[in-house]
Structure formats: C-alpha cells, structure tokens
Amino acid sequence: MEAMQRSYKAQKVIDRMAKKLNRQIAGSLAACVHCGMCTESCHYVLANPGDPTYAPAYKADRVRKIFKRHFDWTGRVIPWWVKADSVYTDEELEELKDIAFGKCTNCRRCSLNCPMGVDFAVVNRMTRGLLVHVGIMPKGVAVVSKDQWEIGNQMGVLKEDYLDTIQWMSEELVDTLGDPGAAIPIDKNGCAVMYTINPREVKYDPRTISDAAKIFYAAEESWTMPSEGWDMTNFGLFSGDDELGGAVARRVFEKAAEIRAKCVVMSECGHGYRSTRCEGQNWAGMDVQFEMESSVVTMLRYLRDGRIKVDRSKNTLPVTYHDSCNNARSCGMFEEPRELLGLVAADFREMYPNRAENYCCTGGGGAMSMSEYTPQRLKSAKVKADQLRATGAKVVVTSCHNCVDGLTDLIRHYKLDMKVTQLVNLVADALVVEKRVAVPVPKAVPVAALAGRTILVIDDEPDVRAFLTAVLEDNGAKVVTAADGDEGLALARKEKPDLVTLDISMPGKDGGKVFEAMRRDPDLRSIRVCVITGRPELRKLIYERPVPPPEGYLDKPVSEETLLTNVRKILEVAGDQKAH
Amino acid sequence: MSGLLHFAEHRLQEAALIFMALVYTKRILWLLKFPAGKERQAPTGSRDTTKRKGILYSWAIVGMPWAMESTRTRFFTYVQFVVFHVGVTAAIALSFIIPYLPGLIENNDTLVRVFQVVIWAACAVGCMRIVRRIVDPYMRAISSPDDYFSLVLLTVWFAFAALSAPNRPDQGEGPLLAYFILTAFFLIYVPFSKISHYLYYPFTRFYFGRSMGHRGVFPIPKSVKPAFREAAAPVQAEATATTSSH
16 A cells, blocks of 8 residues: 555645644544544434444544554554554545545534543544645635635625625614614724624624624623624634634734724624634734623623613513534533523523533534535434424524524424524513613715726736736726736836736746745735636645735636626725725 | 563563553653644633643543543443453552562452452453444444454453462462463553553643633533423424435
C-alpha cells in the first residue's frame, strides 16, 4: 500500500493534519479504547439500529487510522495491528467527507458520554477542516463559506438589503408603538449594546428583529445595530475552517470596537453564540475589551431588574424547550432559558432528556445546508421527533436558528402537531409596553452605486481580458487591462481602481504575489480584489497569505451574469464602507 | 525457588519496569510536543463552575456512574469496568508483593482469598468482554487486533495471577513462572497498545474538563425528569421518497 501513489489532495490532508494537531486532539485520537460506551449516545445510531458505521468510535476511527499511521508509533511500525492506515485517493477523501459531514452533526453528545474524555466533536471538526482545505466538502458548505468570506455573511445578504429590512422593521415598530423613539438605531456610537443577528432573520424571519427591538425599546436600552459585522453566525465552526472562523469573528469584534459598544448581544443562535462568544477570539487570535452575551441572558436580566414587564397569560399554549447543542453542551447555557420561559409562558413542560443530555435537533453542524444528506438527517430525526411528541407540548421553544429550521423540518416530516418559536418571540408577545414620550430619530440607509467605477483587469489570456473588458465596459465601468503582474501593479498605482480582477496563474509575478504586494502596499491595500482563476486548486496561494483575504473569488469560465453579480456585490460593499 | 523463577520475579520484572518507564517518559514527551490549545474567552455558564472544578470533576467522573448517561443507563457494564480495573490493580499489586513483600500474604489466607476473588472476578469480566467484542456487531466494527489481543492477554494474566496468589512455588512453579513472564511481557507491550490508555486519561480528561469547566458544562447538570409525561406512541414518518429509500 505504501508504494501507492498518493493524490495531491490526500498528501495535503496529511500535511495539514500535522499542523492542526494540538494536545487535545492528539489525546482524543490516541486515547480511545474502543469500549463502545459512546455508541448509544448518538442519535444517528439510535435511528439506524444494526448499522455500526454510525457509531461515534467507528466514525472517529476513519480519521484516527490516518493519525495512527503517520503520527503514532505503533501504527507506523505495525499498522494492521491497530488498524492504522493512510489515505491515498480522492475517492477515500470523498468517503471521509460523507462521514464527517453526513453522519455527524458535531453535537458533542458522545464526547460527554466518553469515559476517556475523547472529544469526538473536536476531532470531527478538524476532519472537516482538513477536507475543506483541499476543496472536498458538500456543495452547500462551499456556497455558504464563499458567501461568508466574500459578502460578509453566510446567506449572501447584501448590505442594502440588510439595511432595508432593518428600516422596514423599524418603521413598522414605530407605527405599532406610535413612538419615533422606537426606531432601530444603526451604528450609534458608545451604546451599551450592539445587537448582532443571524442573516436568516433578515431573509426569512425579520419578526425576530422587530421583537428584539421592541424589547430593547421597552427596556429603554441604549442600543444599536451595526451596519457591518452584524452577522454573528460563523460557518467556520461547521466547516472546520479556523481561518474563516477568525475572519468572521474579527468583523464583529472590530465593528464593536469601532462604535465603542460596551456589550455585544447575540440573538438566539446556538452556533453563532458559541462561535462569537467562545471560539471567535481563539480563531481570530485576539482579545476583546467588551462583554458578550446571548440575548437570552439580556432578556432575563431585564426581567430580573424590572426593566421590562411581561404578562405570561399571553402565552397559554403548552411549551417545551429544546436545548441547542452549542448553547448547552458547549457553552453551559442551561437554566437561563428555562427561567425566562417560566416567566413568559404559562404552561412549560420539560422534554426528556434535557440540558446537556438533550438530543440534537438533527439540523446542527451545518446539516441544513447539506441537501445531499437530507434523507439520513430526517431518518435520524426520528429520535428527536419521539422526544418532542412525548412532551405533549404544542410549541417547542429553542434559542437557536439552526434548531428552528431543523425542528421545523422534522415536525413537518413526522407530522407533529407543533410549531417552533424562539424566546424573543414569546417575550415580545408577553411584553407589557408602557406609553412613552416620542423622541425623533434620524434614519439613514446608504445605497451603493455600481456605475462610474474603474476596474483593472489583470490576466495573461487576451481572450479573457477582452471578455471581461467588454462585459464591464458595457455596464458603464472604465476598464484598464494588464497582461502580467508587474504591469498590473504599475497600473494599480497609477489608476487607483475601485476593483482589480486578478488571475492567479500568470507568467512572471503570479496572482498570489501581486495580491500580497497590493495588500502590503498602503496605497493599494484598500482596493477591492476579485480573484478570477481557471485553477481553483490554487486557492491556497491566495488564502494562505498572511494578509486580509480578497473580496471575491470566481472560477473560470465565468459567465457574464456571475461576473456582474459578484462585481456589483463587491463594489456595493466597498461603496458602503467608504460611505462610513 | 528455582533460579529461573527468581530471575522472572526480580531481574526480568525490574528490566521490564525500567523499559516501560523509559518508553512512557518518551510517550509523555511526545504528547507534550503538541501545542496546548488556548482559550481566550471569558467563562460562560454557571458561575459555580470553573476550570479547576471542571478538571477535578473530569478526573473524578470515572468514579461517578450517575454523572454520564452512558454509565448510568448501562450500569452492569460500568460494574464490569470497576471489577476489571480493580482486578488489574490487584494483579499489579501482587506482582510487587510476591517478590518484595512476601510476608504480607504468607500465612494470611484471608488476604490471599481476597486477591483471588477480585482477580478471578476480573478474569470472568475479561471473558465476558471478549465475548461481547466478538458477538456485538458494534464492538466488532471498532475492534482492532490490538483490542482483542490486549483483552486476551489481560484475561489470561488474571488467571495466572489468581493461581499465583498463594505464592507456593513448592507446589509447582508453573503458574508463578507464567504470571511473572506474562507480567514482564505486559509491561513491555503496554506502551505500544491500547492498555496505555491510563497514561492518556489524565491528559484527555484534564483538557476536556478544563474546557467544559470554563464553559460551565461541568459538572454536568442533571437531566431533570419531567413530572408530566404523556404516554405517546412513537411517531410515524411521512412516507416520502427520501426516507423510504433508507
């Protein structure tokens, strides 16, 4: 087997593993005794009786064998004795992908049930990261990661759409409460609270934003929403990509520091809370000077301090509470949501098991974005469906947007007579708002423009240059072109374009070097860059550089529509930032 | 006592112990060469939990079968674990008592009987574990040759340890010789096998406990059983094409 030729990606995975191993992960990989105690803690196992391939230890062994073969002494000398084995082909990596992404939601239930303290969820996240590093991932993961890298949020919500939605919610709230002071502030400096949300709220559930605003208004809180860095979700947690995780967290942290917020409050999102509150600083490698808390804690504090009043008779349907894995098993949030629920709902029924032993909603770990695994996800959801039905509740409350989607899907699939909601909705419904003297607030929603921009096209292929030039000029841009890196850098200095489209593979100075040179040059570093390459495997040449990532990344061949959409998005974002 | 048995009880054991100590030291250094992850975030969860509490709880969890669902709901398996590991401790203790403190068990039939009962019980658990590992498809799927061999090795070692407990070479040196030769082999083999898990236990549980304590997850909160439980039939899946294919 050793004589086998190893694929480029397989070799990269092994090389990368050497860099990603820390003491915790190495310990978890070395310490498993195959006692089988974790087996029945996994909802996939319970829903697939007789299939040992779902067992946590079995799944962990798929990557453990690589660790043993390359890093552990017995496995290096007599691999067959400890079932150590290397990885050679892309097909094997694809199989590993189906396990790491398709058979585990990283819910950490098995980790808590391992007598040895093996943290399989951390091992599985590392596995995902290794695969993502070589471009092997479910399509949904690639799409979402790309949006979060390039647009700044995981659902690709443009800044103007975000601000439009906030404005819409703001106007509705002002009308409902009859007080202009109820308007949602944007980028207000020096507030006690900077409220960050999940882009899902903008796209599918804006009511949660207005409900939160209503609560802040009732509490007379000094608060604001940010125009940038508002997405506290972080797909880096799911994809295992620490670089993405760090970049996303940094956006939130930097914005909070910029507007001098005293506390970043995160809306109800389990993975967002964990990513921003717990992991973000580790990934970003930075310490923050402000506090961070879940909106659940904020709302509870308002109630405890008497800053808001509620009437729980407004929520009379029997409710149960689903602990999000990330909130509970990874961040210790167990009692606050229950206390809050007890204050705002008249009939609360505990589901069993609960708290740290609750079962995953089955939509965690990014599973909702991986449609290829939907059948096995819904099959495994039988465990959760049984658990929900046994409560007899009509409403399941959860403090996680991912869980909202996962539970909604399984409720529909298993025909349960329930609906899913969040604490913010229940608190807002139960809220007793007192009339207040109206205070006018300014409103400002900047709109970015696409036309009138200068774009520098750097590409060694004349056909590509001609195509890009034609498309961009047809849409009003002034286009200058360069056939190699050196010429490109010179033109960038001369023209100061709004955007550079950059090929990677070029004779002379390649795109990676040009990109780094631009980022390191004080005069050029603010220029937006969209990499357009025919060799996606060279992505690392860009993203592994110790400079901020490019604003866009497209694979050739690129269609006119894709090019325009992405260029427009990048320039809109740039325009908005300049406006601030 | 024959020269061979004396050699097996003393020089062989000492050499094996020194070898094991050296290899273990190297193993610990190997583990320490991996960087320890740093946690920058402020603590989350209950204010009653701290990193320190989390670590202590994590180390002690093996003695608290109620703490984890896996040990609480499989209590018989947990009892097997306890018996097995108490047997290991007794058999190791015996390997020191016989050569270095023989007076402790000489003319002390009660203590000998205690050793034998504990070690035979562990041997019986070893047999059950072997059967489980072979018969249970889940266990079979995760087992390597090392898993089977280590278990068989310990089970056979238990048998010879129990037979050697009276320390009566005058009645036949066979069991004692087998016990001490197996002990020496065991000491040399352990660092390369899954049996070395007790070396990792403090590390894995330390880091897991530190993280979970810092985040308020340890001590694991009790999963409260609701007073009201509606007797409900398991749910039926919607007959969709996606699930019917599984």
